[in-house]
Amino acid sequence: MSAATRVLVCDDQALIRTGFATIIDAQPDMEIVGECGDGQAAVDLARRLDPDVVVMDVRMPVLDGIQATRRLAGAGVQHPVKVLVVTTFNLDEYVYEALRAGASGFLLKDAPPAQLLHGIRTVATGAALLAPEVTRQLVGRYAARIRPTGGGPDDLPLAPRELEVLKLIATGLSNSEIAAELVISQETVKTYVSRILTKLDLRDRVQAVVYAYRNGIVA
Template identity: 50%
Template sequence: MTIRVLVADDQYLVRAGFRMILSAEPDIEVVAEAADGLSTLSLVRETRPDVCLLDIQMPPPDGLEITRRLAAGGSPGAPKVVVVTTFDLDEYVYTALENGASGFLLKDAGPALLVEAVRAAARGDALVSPQITLRLLRHFSHGQRRAQASRPAEQLTEREREVVRAIARGLTNPEIAAELFIAPSTVKTHVTSVQAKLGARNRVEVAAWAFRTGLVS
């Protein structure tokens, strides 16, 4: 199945670069580009993309507000959002994830990570740039979001613990599958089970739980 992507950024060269990278993939199609928030919302309604790549700082509404609006709609067909920015600020990361983003990347993350973030979002996973993941987890492990991820590890199977350790190291589902010699679909099943057991909304919260409880150090 082809993943339909909308790219929103107020810089033409950034949009052109993302389009070139994503269009080279056989399973991804860039269906629209937008330079401001209002155009983005209009094009989402017109083109119904599967994934939106949103810059944070563009003419209003900005990427964080658009993310909130799309998530608040609650529609089963609402696109997943990956926020892509040059600004490595904790406030932006937390707000993007709180607003329902399925990923947060820095613009210098590289083509491979950009493509994987789009595929992860389409699968229902969350992907965060490795350079900010540890700092984000450090924030979570100092008392934030305890209600979502405070349950004991005993309820996880040994295989699920292996998957959690891999998630905490930043591995994607295909990488986990290769390391554990299991099918990617099996990894996805384990991840879904882990999130349900821990009350975690995404992979970042699963990893934060692993660090906080000592499953990984």
């Protein structure tokens, strides 16, 4: 039997924090190793307890969830921790920044318990969690703001088909949806995704989405 996924929950609202912890700890394949109410405490506890996944709120005192995520999973962190950000639609402007900071994915706070548990399991395996419908609404809404000047699709070290797959990833399509769109197998899609991540030195498809918008690959 494999070891349980160790989870740290960080949210400044005690009711939400306790609710998450109760749901998570009731799972036979998960255990709560800690709870806290601000980002600095999350950083300190994560470094001390070494959880598999940190469930992180965005707006918190002392240190917000974005800064905490950057310290735990950002570029240059020697032993990055997988962070699952929880947010609400009225905080959507922060989601992109959280993903840039190194988060492995995000969920909405009003998501049902099953989605929270699925999100934790997904992130724990090293995969990314980026709900297609949320991707289209949130990242797309801020595309003009986050795209830098210079560069573009022609400057990327990608074959035409790989660029096509990257565009579809950025619009929020899953592997099965991309396979249907391009009339290829899901295994072929997985191969393309792997090549894209390797060529662009990206960790997962969350970073691929951010990269695509930053480089003007999608409008």
